Amino acid sequence: MGLFDIFRKKKNNVEPESTTNSESLSESQFETLSQSNSETTTSSALTQPVMEQVGLVDEREADEWSKALDKKSEAIHDLPESESESEDEIERNEQQVYDEGLKKSRTGFAERFNRFLANFRTVDEDFFEDLEETLVGADVGFDMAIKISDELREEVKLANAKRKEDVRDVIIKKMVDLYEADGVNEDTQMHFAPNGSTTVILFVGVNGVGKTTTIGKLASKYQQAGKSVLLAAADTFRAGATKQLQEWGERANVPVVAGKEKADPASVVFEAVAKARDEHYDILFVDTAGRLQNNVNLMQELEKMKRIIQREIPDAPHEVLLVLDATTGQNALQQAKLFKDSSDVTGIVLTKMDGTAKGGIVFAIRNEMHLPVKWIGFGEKASDLREFKPEEFVYGLFKELVS
Ligand SMILES: Nc1nc2c(ncn2[C@@H]2O[C@H](COP(=O)(O)OP(=O)(O)OP(=O)(O)O)[C@@H](O)[C@H]2O)c(=O)[nH]1
Structure with missing residues (x-):
């Protein structure tokens, strides 16, 4: 089953009284959609995986980690962890987090589409130009916008479309199809060290993107899932960074290895990796600085950290996550x-999704970067960080936009 079919199926499971679930929207309903503040609640949803996961270091172990984590995120969300809790309930909770976190983007997309379709008369060259502009405006990326409009030119269904909602449905289906096609063989799994040895995860990214916060959230998730976690405060460049990580450490009840202000970050990393290995920690998260005098220095610093990590634990880091x-x-x-070219990024953490009205960035990342989004941040609380689920994302973004 394709991603769009999964989307449709989820939509058909939404409460029947929902305005947006009606098989066909009237013109006036369609025009007022973007102004509607009412959020629909989803009911049962599918758990079918969208794409194959490949290349796990140790499939059984990764599975075990993932299960422990899933179980804990539900507990964090104050769901009763009773034996009777059904899969539907767990899935609904996950979908609700996506629904809430994507509210701004969903409304933003609806407004852009409605503005674009308000002038719809016929499918001509102006139509495609306006469409490209609309998509670029939603952060879908220039390449993806052109690709969508090029493929739609060939689409008979679009050429014959008379109603605005049909045009809109064809466009969204094309976006979802292209997104899915770009993601074949994408590996969204977290990789862990085999045989219970220490897993090292390095976080990179420019300043202010949310590295420290993400590490705090993950530390708390894995710690609560029963794993022993150690943090390395290797962002010695920004004065408050170490303190911020220490606060997260305290909150999560996780130790932090820190150096003096302006200390060599590599020395902090060395100390942390040695401690993690010798004391058999399950997982070490390494926070790095996102701001040095220039990019070359930044990349050299990251390279140096990686060398030090590898000297102590040869198959580490197991993940380099770009935030x-x-x-x-x-x-x-x-x-x-920039980071992909100079460091071996294995995945992306996309933060502050709750703060943007242009969720299209997820499409652009997959289309242009071919890097998997592994985690997505919907807020500042530990429980707002979620494993990235393409089907939940697509549904949360478009559920009110397809009839
Ligand atoms: N709304 C929202 N805010 C977030 C999210 N993730 C992080 N933040 C906020 O973003 C701000 C910057 O986060 P930091 O974790 O300090 O960023 P950093 O990358 O470590 O920054 P440097 O240490 O300067 O390199 C903080 O105020 C966080 O609370 C998110 O998913 N949603």
């Missing part, structure tokens, strides 16, 4: 290119 701030749109993409 990107979703509200910065094209800037985030530029950063991704």
